Structures are given as C-alpha cells and as structure tokens.
Amino acid sequence: MSIQTLLQENQPLGVQVEVSAWVRTRRDAKSFSFLELNDGSCLSSLQVVVDQGVPGSEQLSQMLTGASVQVKGTLVESQGKQRCELQASEIVLLGGVADDYPLQKKRHGVEFLREIAHLRPRTNLFGAVFRTRSRLSFAVHQFFQEQGFHYVHTPIITASDCEGAGEMFRVTTLDDLSKPSSEDFFAKESYLTVSGQLEGETYASALGRIYTFGPTFRAENSNTSRHASEFWMIEPEVAFCDLNGDMNLAEDFVKYLLRDVLENQKEDLAFFNQFVEKGLTDKLKHIVESEFVRVSYAEAVEILISSGQKFEYSVQDGANLQSEHERYLTEQHFKSPVIVYDYPKEIKPFYMRRNEDGKTVAAMDLLVPGIGELIGGSQREERYEVLKELMDKEGLSQEDYGWYLDLRKYGSVPHAGFGLGFERLLMFVTGVSNIRDVIPFPRTPNSCKF
Ligand code: 4AD
Ligand code: MG
Numbered sequence: 001m002s003i004q005t006l007l008q009e010n011q012p013l014g015v016q017v018e019v020s021a022w023v024r025t026r027r028d029a030k031s032f033s034f035l036e037l038n039d040g041s042c043l044s045s046l047q048v049v050v051d052q053g054v055p056g057s058e059q060l061s062q063m064l065t066g067a068s069v070q071v072k073g074t075l076v077e078s079q080g081k082q083r084c085e086l087q088a089s090e091i092v093l094l095g096g097v098a099d100d101y102p103l104q105k106k107r108h109g110v111e112f113l114r115e116i117a118h119l120r121p122r123t124n125l126f127g128a129v130f131r132t133r134s135r136l137s138f139a140v141h142q143f144f145q146e147q148g149f150h151y152v153h154t155p156i157i158t159a160s161d162c163e164g165a166g167e168m169f170r171v172t173t174l175d176d177l178s179k180p181s182s183e184d185f186f187a188k189e190s191y192l193t194v195s196g197q198l199e200g201e202t203y204a205s206a207l208g209r210i211y212t213f214g215p216t217f218r219a220e221n222s223n224t225s226r227h228a229s230e231f232w233m234i235e236p237e238v239a240f241c242d243l244n245g246d247m248n249l250a251e252d253f254v255k256y257l258l259r260d261v262l263e264n265q266k267e268d269l270a271f272f273n274q275f276v277e278k279g280l281t282d283k284l285k286h287i288v289e290s291e292f293v294r295v296s297y298a299e300a301v302e303i304l305i306s307s308g309q310k311f312e313y314s315v316q317d318g319a320n321l322q323s324e325h326e327r328y329l330t331e332q333h334f335k336s337p338v339i340v341y342d343y344p345k346e347i348k349p350f351y352m353r354r355n356e357d358g359k360t361v362a363a364m365d366l367l368v369p370g371i372g373e374l375i376g377g378s379q380r381e382e383r384y385e386v387l388k389e390l391m392d393k394e395g396l397s398q399e400d401y402g403w404y405l406d407l408r409k410y411g412s413v414p415h416a417g418f419g420l421g422f423e424r425l426l427m428f429v430t431g432v433s434n435i436r437d438v439i440p441f442p443r444t445p446n447s448c449k450f
Pocket of ligand 1: 162163194195196197218220226227228229231233235236373374375376377378417418419420421422423424
C-alpha cells in the first residue's frame with residue numbers, strides 16, 4: 001500500500017498492511033528502532049517502529065538512509081505529529097546502501113543536487129516538484145479534453161522552421177557535413193522541432209480544436225534561468241477563432257491549471273509555500289480570482305517610457321520588449337498577469353495575422369510576475385494572397401511550405417493559437433527560480449549529462 005493512502009484521514013487503524021519504501025532516517029533506542037520511510041507517493045514519510053526480535057530486525061544496522069525495505073505490520077495511533085504509525089511485525093532489507101550515499105539527512109543546495117539529477121527526486125523539494133509536474137500534465141489534458149479539443153502528436157523531426165529564428169538543432173546521419181544534404185538520411189536538411197504549430201494548424205483545419213503537448217528544442221545560446229535547450233510546450237490551435245478568443249483561452253487555461261494545483265496538490269504546495277516562496281499559495285489564489293490585464297504593445301511601451309524606471313536596455317518603440325521590461329509591467333506596474341497584444345510586425349514571425357493598421361500583427365504574450373513571458377501566441381494569417389507575399393519575402397519556398405499555404409487555398413478559416421512553456425508554468429507554480437530544477441534532466445548550453 002502506498003504511504004499516501006496509509007496516511008489518509010479515513011484509513012482504519014488496527015489493520016495489517018505492507019509498505020515498500022526507502023529509508024530516510026533511522027533512530028535506535030534500547031529495545032526498538034524508529035524508521036522514517038518515504039515511497040515518493042507523497043511528501044510525508046511514514047514512521048515505523050521495529051522492535052528488536054521481529055523477523056528481519058537483525059539486519060537493522062544495514063537499514064541506513066537510502067536503503068530500500070519492505071515492512072509488514074499494524075497501523076496504530078501515533079504519539080508523534082502524524083495520526084498513525086506502523087508497528088512492524090516483519091521487515092525485509094531489499095537493497096542496502098553504500099556508505100558514499102550523497103543524500104544524507106541534511107539540506108543540500110540545488111546546484112549540488114543538479115550534479116546528481118539521478119538521485120535528487122528522492123529529496124523533499126524535487127519529489128514535490130515532480131509530483132506537481134505530473135499532476136499539471138494531467139490537468140493540461142483534462143482542461144482540453146473537457147472542452148472538446150483533440151490531442152495531436154506533431155513530429156519531433158521536421159524540415160520546417162516555425163519561428164524563423166534559425167535556432168534549430170540539425171538532425172543528420174552524414175559523417176561529413178560538407179556532403180550535399182540530398183545524401184542525408186531524409187534527402188534534405190532536417191531538424192528537431194522548435195514548435196508543433198505549423199503542423200498543428202493543419203489539424204485544426206480539420207478537427208477544429210486541437211492541442212499538442214510535447215518536447216521542443218531550441219539551439220539558442222542563452223544561458224538564463226528561464227531558457228532550456230529542450231523544454232515541453234503546450235500548443236492549442238483553434239479554428240474559427242480570433243485574437244480575442246485566443247486571449248480568453250489562454251487566461252482560462254492558466255487559471256484552470258492553478259485552480260487544479262491548489263485543489264489537488266495541497267501538501268506539496270504547502271511545502272513550496274514554506275521553503276521556496278513565502279506567500280506562494282496566496283499569490284496563486286489571488287491570480288485565479290483576478291482578471292488579467294490586457295494592454296496593446298503601444299500602451300505598454302508608453303507605460304515603460306513614462307515610468308522613469310532605469311532599465312539596463314532602454315525601451316524602444318518598435319523593438320522587442322526585454323525581459324526586464326516585461327517584468328516591470330507585470331511585477332511593478334500592474335502587479336498582475338498582463339497580456340500584451342498587437343506587436344509591431346517587424347519583430348514577429350511571418351505567420352501572424354496582419355492588422356488593418358498595416359503596422360502591427362495580431363500577436364499576444366502573457367506575462368506573469370517572477371517569470372516574464374509564459375505564453376506566446378497569435379491569430380494566424382488566413383488570407384492566401386497576404387500570406388503568400390509574406391512567405392515569398394521570407395524566402396520560404398513553395399516546395400517546402402506549399403502545404404502550409406494550401407490551408408489558405410482550401411476552405412481557409414480565421415484561426416488562432418498559442419504556446420505555453422510548461423517548465424515556466426512549473427516555475428511559477430512552485431516558486432522554483434531555475435528552469436533546470438523543474439525538468440528531470442535539464443539540457444542547456446554545455447550541459448547534457450544523464
Ligand atoms: O513564444 P514562442 O517562441 O512561441 C511559439 O513557439 C509559437 N509557435 C507558439 C504558438 O503560437 N503555437 O514560445 C512559446 C512559449 C514561450 O512563451 C515560453 O513560455 C516557452 O514557450 N519557451 C521556452 N521555455 C523554455 N526554454 C526556452 N528556450 C523557451 N523558448 C520558449
Ligand atoms: Mg515568444
């Protein structure tokens with residue numbers, strides 16, 4: 001039985017149970033030992049009392065921190081802080097532990113734990129983070145499935161560059177890269193995907209409402225606490241939808257996920273609230289209740305320029321907002337999540353819908369306190385002639401991208417979507433400040449261990 005189940009309020013006492021888990025600590029008294037066991041099912045550990053003489057107790061000296069054991073016993077009322085503890089009737093040592101076990105009972109820094117990413121999920125912090133990650137993944141599917149979205153698996157290997165930023169990892173079997181790409185495995189240059197959007201759009205143009213949820217790869221050489229080379233992205237795409245509908249969906253989605261975690265991840269959240277970010281729970285509750293601010297890019301720039309705030313990079317009308325600008329808007333000025341929409345067309349990818357002003361595109365970014373950009377999305381250009389011209393200008397060939405243009409030729413519809421960076425969401429929900437600590441095995445520039 002899992003410890004999570006055993007510790008539930010309604011679990012009857014006095015019954016025989018069996019538990020398999022790892023030893024967190026052992027304390028020896030004269031005639032018995034206390035073991036604290038954790039099996040990863042929840043944050044709490046189970047206290048076990050092993051009297052000397054019970055079968056298996058002769059091996060107690062090997063049941064050190066990190067060892068794995070199986071215990072049979074009776075659940076009894078506890079004197080300690082927990083409702084119950086296990087009085088062992090039999091204990092078996094499953095796997096002993098070498099004496100260089102690095103996770104002895106003391107607090108370790110996250111930097112050290114990154115070096116032992118294969119063992120860090122056994123700590124309280126990382127156990128809580130990865131249980132939350134699992135719960136949130138489930139909630140993502142639940143949100144979309146409840147609303148009639150279909151889950152589409154877009155390819156991981158692709159020949160198209162969705163974001164047009166050229167930050168792609170090449171996939172090749174050539175031993176000599178000076179050979180022509182026609183001799184490569186796919187007889188053309190191919191890459192790890194930076195986004196499933198373009199392929200997603202084709203499915204939205206048939207199934208109506210779709211989402212993707214998968215790994216995404218970017219060869220950007222930015223060594224920040226919020227960028228990973230491999231990260232997970234959720235990309236819904238909705239047919240018959242404009243930018244307003246897109247912003248509404250983004251806001252509903254984020255609130256749904258926060259509500260789910262507040263409801264179903266209480267113990268782990270209380271841990272983050274106490275040890276990682278004070279006030280975290282209140283912050284999340286407040287956001288669920290609040291309405292996200294929406295401002296146009298032009299308004300945002302106006303606010304930033306008249307703020308009198310000293311930024312490392314000065315604010316320039318027409319240029320990308322820097323992370324410090326985004327964080328000023330959401331953390332200082334509005335103190336709330338903010339959606340910035342209608343960006344200058346020059347700084348956004350080719351597929352975004354041109355607005356009537358001739359200057360901006362129907363793009364939107366959702367910015368949240370502590371993180372900055374959590375979501376990036378847009379209404380897509382659905383007009384054949386307009387898109388064709390943009391693609392020609394971008395040098396996107398008919399041969400490579402004709403299929404994307406086809407959607408505008410055969411029953412084109414207004415449609416929109418966005419991408420949410422799953423690790424950024426986890427950082428926001430757990431208060432963990434480095435992206436390397438919310439993904440099991442982080443891949444970042446110069447780092448691909450495990
Ligand atoms: O803003 P981005 O680049 O948008 C797209 O890829 C669109 N194709 C999405 C769409 O409209 N379907 O990326 C979307 C989100 C960002 O807002 C950010 O949260 C996350 O993905 N992201 C990263 N997360 C971690 N590491 C990186 N290097 C990231 N780059 C983007
Ligand atoms: Mg973006």
